[in-house]
Amino acid sequence: MTTTESAPAPADEVVLEAVGLTKHFPVRRRLRDLLSRNPAVVHAVDDVSIALRRGRVTALVGESGSGKSTVARLLAQLYPRTGGDIRLHGASTRVHGGRRFRAYVRRVQLILQDPFASLNPVHTVRYHLTRSLRIHGNAGSGPDGLERALADLLTRVSLTPPERYLDAFPHELSGGQRQRVAIARALGADPEVLLADEPVSMLDVSIRLGVLNLLQDLKDRLNLAILYITHDIASARYFADETIVMYAGRMVEGGDSETVTQRPAHPYTRLLTDSAPDPDRITGAGADAEAASERGQGEPPSLIRPPAGCRFHPRCPHAMPRCTTELPPPIPVEDRPGHWAACWLFDPDTVAAGKTGTATATPTAGATAGQEATR
Numbered sequence: 001m002t003t004t005e006s007a008p009a010p011a012d013e014v015v016l017e018a019v020g021l022t023k024h025f026p027v028r029r030r031l032r033d034l035l036s037r038n039p040a041v042v043h044a045v046d047d048v049s050i051a052l053r054r055g056r057v058t059a060l061v062g063e064s065g066s067g068k069s070t071v072a073r074l075l076a077q078l079y080p081r082t083g084g085d086i087r088l089h090g091a092s093t094r095v096h097g098g099r100r101f102r103a104y105v106r107r108v109q110l111i112l113q114d115p116f117a118s119l120n121p122v123h124t125v126r127y128h129l130t131r132s133l134r135i136h137g138n139a140g141s142g143p144d145g146l147e148r149a150l151a152d153l154l155t156r157v158s159l160t161p162p163e164r165y166l167d168a169f170p171h172e173l174s175g176g177q178r179q180r181v182a183i184a185r186a187l188g189a190d191p192e193v194l195l196a197d198e199p200v201s202m203l204d205v206s207i208r209l210g211v212l213n214l215l216q217d218l219k220d221r222l223n224l225a226i227l228y229i230t231h232d233i234a235s236a237r238y239f240a241d242e243t244i245v246m247y248a249g250r251m252v253e254g255g256d257s258e259t260v261t262q263r264p265a266h267p268y269t270r271l272l273t274d275s276a277p278d279p280d281r282i283t284g285a286g287a288d289a290e291a292a293s294e295r296g297q298g299e300p301p302s303l304i305r306p307p308a309g310c311r312f313h314p315r316c317p318h319a320m321p322r323c324t325t326e327l328p329p330p331i332p333v334e335d336r337p338g339h340w341a342a343c344w345l346f347d348p349d350t351v352a353a354g355k356t357g358t359a360t361a362t363p364t365a366g367a368t369a370g371q372e373a374t375r
């Protein structure tokens with residue numbers, strides 16, 4: 001089996017990139033829709049741009065339905081995209097199956113949330129790993145080469161001694177062990193990118209950390225670029241170098257994980273962090289629940305008819321009139337390099353004037369939030 005372990009590669013090199021990625025799913029059509037010029041669609045993902053770099057983890061965070069899994073599936077080329085581009089080492093890539101899809105999958109592997117569903121219950125660990133090694137041409141030469149490659153994969157995911165696990169069936173393993181087998185299977189392709197879609201959310205809390213530590217270790221040793229999808233923003237701080245927050249199909253904030261999770265700028269990210277108590281956070285854990293209720297009530301919007309302007313504005317306690325009509329672009333957050341928020345509170349004119357009103361009420365609330373967030 002070949003490995004990227006010793007391959008010299010520039011640190012931080014962008015391996016896989018989404019540029020303005022957009023996915024609209026058609027809604028089941030009625031006769032009226034068929035006759036319509038603008039048939040109804042679900043705006044699952046709109047204008048998402050992400051760069052995945054060697055040796056770095058990028059977290060994509062958001063609540064259920066925000067479009068995270070759709071981004072992962074688009075990057076895995078399992079769905080055709082409605083718009084935007086996917087670039088592998090800078091080259092625009094669109095594959096529909098066949099040999100080109102296999103070549104792509106060799107470099108970009110997807111790990112799913114539920115390892116039990118992704119492993120066939122009637123086949124052993126040996127079968128799953130052998131298949132991966134063979135499909136991707138990494139099975140070595142002869143039976144000895146294959147045995148070495150299998151042992152190598154299991155050792156990499158800390159399932160040792162390998163012979164204890166090779167002939168086990170998925171139901172004989174714990175959830176954490178199954179997810180390690182799923183990761184080993186992905187490594188059988190010797191990929192450059194891992195797309196990990198909620199890789200620990202179905203595991204017992206006590207074993208989540210072990211699997212995240214394993215992914216982090218693999219990132220370092222194999223110089224992998226990892227997309228870590230999660231609804232748990234606290235884990236992004238621990239595990240990811242960079243964090244991007246999505247709301248209702250759009251990116252709303254991004255930057256280094258420590259900054260985004262500890263000094264969130266966008267009102268939605270503040271709502272997320274307040275809902276996930278963290279003893280180290282500057283705002284103080286005790287006030288978290290109360291603050292969360294002040295910072296935005298309600299439900300995510302319909303993605304068939306998403307709100308105009310900022311999609312968070314119907315829930316945002318700091319919404320200003322322009323938020324209801326103008327889509328905020330990513331705006332740098334004062335004096336924090338690489339930190340941005342798609343929020344008009346950070347528009348230099350708004351900050352300078354200190355006049356953050358609200359579309360719904362409380363004229364001073366917005367000013368407070370904007371000033372706090374940029375502090």
Ligand SMILES: Nc1ncnc2c1ncn2[C@@H]1O[C@H](COP(=O)(O)OP(=O)(O)OP(=O)(O)O)[C@@H](O)[C@H]1O
Pocket residue numbers: 025026042043044062063064065066067068069070071231303
């Ligand atoms: N195949 C599909 N057809 C129609 N709509 C879809 C399809 N897949 C996803 N959607 C819709 O797209 C939106 C985004 O879904 P997605 O699964 O990407 O969100 P998510 O953030 O990953 O949520 P979760 O954490 O619950 O998986 C949702 O409104 C979902 O209902």
